[in-house]
Amino acid sequence: MTHQSLLNDSQSKIELGISACVIGDKVRFDSGHKLSKFVTKELGPFVKFVPVCPEVGTGMPVPRPTIRLISDKERIALVETKDETQDYTDKMLAFSNQKIASLKLKQLCGYVVCAKSPTCGMERVKVYSKGGASKEGVGLYTQQLMQQMPWLPIEEDGRLNDPVLKENFIARLFSLRDFYDCMGDEPTAGKIVAFHSRYKLTLMSHHPQSYKELGKLVATISEYDIDEFYELYRLKLMQALSNRASRKNNSNTLMHIQGYFKKWLSSQEKQELRRVIDEYREGVLPLLSPITLLKHYLTLYPDAYLQQQKFLAPHPQDLRLRYSL
């Protein structure tokens, strides 16, 4: 199967920003890489990588001296480990601003960064000071990325080995791609309302409070300039989806869907469906089990609202994500 054929025909390729070393480019300080097999093998078929090595981008050679973040209370600086007078902070900030401005012109749907790097790390990066080192820093480039594109799903390579974090990140990638596809060249109130309608159950499963808040926000869409609303909705949507869909919230959403079939199912079928949802809630069955049963009933008893819900098919089955959740 070709990469492109794994994607839904109507779906554009997902552009994924990535620390270049994570897809195997030998750009690290020691001429090595940090290839992530999950990213290249499992995610690769669904995305188009946009690799960036900010250190090479600022003109640093390969190999090069190691660098680190230091704090002098006034600011955090990016300097050479063995010679702190070699300060790359301003160069890195200038590169970051220029690169991120160009990334904003693309419909980037996510970003995978290399953990622990003083440039690319997303969290718990070491910051050195006279008193020692703390693990409270963020890589200088990634910090700018997070500030300037706050809606963008960003994850570290290592964290994607966690099945729950992986599922959440991928769900966000596909949702943002879907959002861009639905908006096309020109967002309209009608397009946003239609998109939101398809994501109601997804939002319910990720964060019930945001589900309510976004519903209220969308009800006031006519009061906004459409471009302003587009930006606000995209941000709120992606913030809501960054909450992991818990077993409890997923189970409540499944129970909500079950209500649509009440009048069609026999008491035995209802009991069976209830049992499967309860066993999912208790951790005995994976999410795929109740979803498969509900989809079966949806085929027998079609419902236009449920059929369009992304909750029932958030990403391609080939990714096999709901088998372990």
Ligand code: SF4
């Ligand atoms: S972590 Fe970032 S800066 Fe370092 S080699 Fe990888 S891409 Fe380049």
